[in-house]
Structures are given as C-alpha cells and as structure tokens.
Amino acid sequence: xxxxxxxxxxxxxxxxxxxxxxxxxxxxxxxxxxxxxxxxxxxxxxxxxxxxxxxxxxxxxxxxxxxxxxxxxxxxxxxxxxxxxxxxxxxxxxxxxxxxxxxxxxxxxxxxxxxxxxxxxxxxxxxxxxxxxxxxxxxxxxxxxxxxxxxxxxxxxxxxxxxxxxxxxxxxxxxxxxxxxxxxxxxxxxxxxxxxxxxxxxxxxxxxxxxxxxxxxxxxxxxxxxxxxxxxxxxxxxxxxxxxxxxxxxxxxxxxxxxxxxxxxxxxxxxxxxxxxxxxxxxxxxxxxxxxxxxxxxxxxx
Numbered sequence: 001x002x003x004x005x006x007x008x009x010x011x012x013x014x015x016x017x018x019x020x021x022x023x024x025x026x027x028x029x030x031x032x033x034x035x036x037x038x039x040x041x042x043x044x045x046x047x048x049x050x051x052x053x054x055x056x057x058x059x060x061x062x063x064x065x066x067x068x069x070x071x072x073x074x075x076x077x078x079x080x081x082x083x084x085x086x087x088x089x090x091x092x093x094x095x096x097x098x099x100x101x102x103x104x105x106x107x108x109x110x111x112x113x114x115x116x117x118x119x120x121x122x123x124x125x126x127x128x129x130x131x132x133x134x135x136x137x138x139x140x141x142x143x144x145x146x147x148x149x150x151x152x153x154x155x156x157x158x159x160x161x162x163x164x165x166x167x168x169x170x171x172x173x174x175x176x177x178x179x180x181x182x183x184x185x186x187x188x189x190x191x192x193x194x195x196x197x198x199x200x201x202x203x204x205x206x207x208x209x210x211x212x213x214x215x216x217x218x219x220x221x222x223x224x225x226x227x228x229x230x231x232x233x234x235x236x237x238x239x240x241x242x243x244x245x246x247x248x249x250x251x252x253x254x255x256x257x258x259x260x261x262x263x264x265x266x267x268x269x270x271x272x273x274x275x276x277x278x279x280x281x282x283x284x285x286x287x288x289x290x291x292x293x294x295x296x297x298x299x300x301x302x
Contacts, residue, residue, distance in 0.1 A: 005110050006084060027048065028079060030126075031123070036096045037131060044100070048119055048125050049089050049125045050120065051120070053125040053194075054088050055128075056087075059115045060131070063081075065080070068101070068102040069100075075092045076089065091188075102114070136161065170251035171269050172250075172252070173213060175218055176253045187211045190300065193296070196294070202230075203223050203292075204295070220267055225258045225261065225263075227260050230292075231257040231258055231260060235255045237249050237252045239283050247273075251267070251268070252269075265298055281301055282297045283295070
C-alpha cells in the first residue's frame with residue numbers, strides 16, 4: 001500500500017480535530033436550568049448569554065432596585081419585574097466577554113443579594129434559568145428554631161400570670177392572629193375520632209393540628225358551623241388525660257364568631273408538663289353559654 005502524501009495526512013488530522021471539537025458538549029444549557037445559590041465564599045455562578053437572544057432569570061424571591069450590571073449600555077433590554085429579569089444583549093458585546101450582574105432582594109431573610117457572571121457566546125444562550133436558595137443545613141435550621149423559640153419565650157413570659165381573658169400575648173393568640181409565622185414552629189396534623197356533640201350543636205371538625213415549642217403546645221381545631229342560624233363562639237375548653245388528670249388551658253382563642261355556614265379555628269394552648277404528654281387525651285370545647293359543646297377523645301399530643 002503506498003504511503004499517504006503529507007498533505008493528505010495533514011488534512012485528515014485537521015478533520016479529526018474538527019470532529020473532536022464538534023463532539024465536545026456546549027458549556028451552555030439549552031433547556032431550563034435550575035440553579036441553587038450557594039452561601040459563603042462560593043464563586044459567582046456563570047450564565048451564558050448571546051447577542052439578540054433573550055435570557056430569562058426566574059428567582060424564588062422578589063427583586064429590589066437597583067440592579068448592578070457591568071456594560072449595561074451595551075444591552076438592548078434589561079428588565080426586572082417581581083421575581084423575573086429579562087436580559088437581551090446587543091451586538092456590541094463580543095464573544096468571550098465576562099460581565100458581572102448583581103441583584104438585590106426585598107425579603108429580610110436570607111442573603112440580601114446575589115452575583116452572577118454573564119459569559120457572552122456567539123450563537124447560544126441559556127434561555128431560562130430558575131434560581132433558588134440552596135436548602136438550609138440542618139444545624140442552621142435548628143439554630144433558627146432555637147432563636148425563634150427564645151423570642152417567643154420572652155414574649156410569653158409577661159403573660160404567664162395573667163387571667164385567661166387577658167392573655168393578649170399567648171402563643172395561641174399569636175398564632176390565631178398570624179403575628180408569628182406558623183412554619184417557624186414544629187407542627188403536625190392530629191388524627192381524631194368523630195366527636196360527640198351536645199344536643200343542638202351543629203359543628204363539624206375539619207382538621208386538628210398540633211403546634212409545639214419546648215414549654216407550650218397549641219391545639220388548632222378547625223370547625224365548620226352547619227347550623228343555618230346560630231353563630232358559635234368558644235367560651236372555654238378542658239383537656240383530660242386518660243388517667244383522669246385535668247389540664248386547664250392557658251388560653252382558648254377564637255378571634256371572631258363562627259358564622260353559620262362558615263369555617264374557623266379555635267386555638268387551645270397548654271403548658272407542657274414534665275415528661276410531656278405520654279397518655280391519650282380528651283379535648284372538650286363549649287360555647288359562651290356552655291350550652292353547645294363537643295368532645296374529641298383519644299388525642300395523641302406527643
């Protein structure tokens with residue numbers, strides 16, 4: 001077999017190099033990219049942009065002004081609205097340029113800003129990037145819960161000796177009036193048996209939820225009033241252990257009467273005894289006239 005001419009060998013080599021370059025994956029994602037922002041000293045993430053192509057950045061928090069964008073005058077369009085930002089580079093940008101983008105957020109929690117590096121490419125760009133905060137580490141979540149609980153304890157301390165009707169700062173009232181965020185507390189849904197109702201009590205229990213801090217629990221009873229005429233307003237409650245021990249609530253809160261055909265929650269607050277709640281318990285609720293009541297047995301408050 002005759003040897004290949006040097007020119008043919010060079011052509012084959014160049015063709016092989018071109019095929020290898022063509023096979024290399026693009027650094028830009030053509031589909032929807034999901035990006036989690038890392039905290040600390042992590043380098044700014046890179047995002048591909050290209051002249052004439054729109055890149056949409058979708059955040060999980062509201063954006064605030066101003067936006068800092070290097071070379072902003074060389075963009076055809078830079079718009080931020082709510083949780084979204086649109087970027088359209090102009091032909092004045094050259095492939096290979098790297099521009100810094102810094103956005104700020106309105107939310108008080110979490111990092112106040114985030115920085116990205118926009119990398120200019122000739123014919124390709126990331127068209128949609130969904131940006132969210134990275135999941136918080138368990139130790140950070142625990143520290144936040146402890147801090148919030150300490151704030152609650154300070155808030156509740158002043159009301160410990162007040163009469164039931166005067167406990168304006170009880171945990172139950174703070175939850176009922178949404179003065180604190182419910183997801184800041186440990187919470188779970190309780191299973192329950194069908195309640196027994198006093199004659200003339202036209203109520204249905206829709207849901208039971210247990211909210212907890214170290215020294216208090218709040219049982220949230222969501223009720224439906226199926227009485228066509230009479231509203232219902234909680235007047236008191238009692239929790240009784242299976243052993244017969246009675247636990248008097250620290251507070252019973254229902255911000256407004258439950259109108260006929262409506263839904264509302266009643267919030268019953270208890271102090272956590274030493275050893276917690278090892279037994280099953282029965283919750284009794286009655287109205288202001290003690291005429292219409294309901295009884296929920298077999299509750300697990302652990």
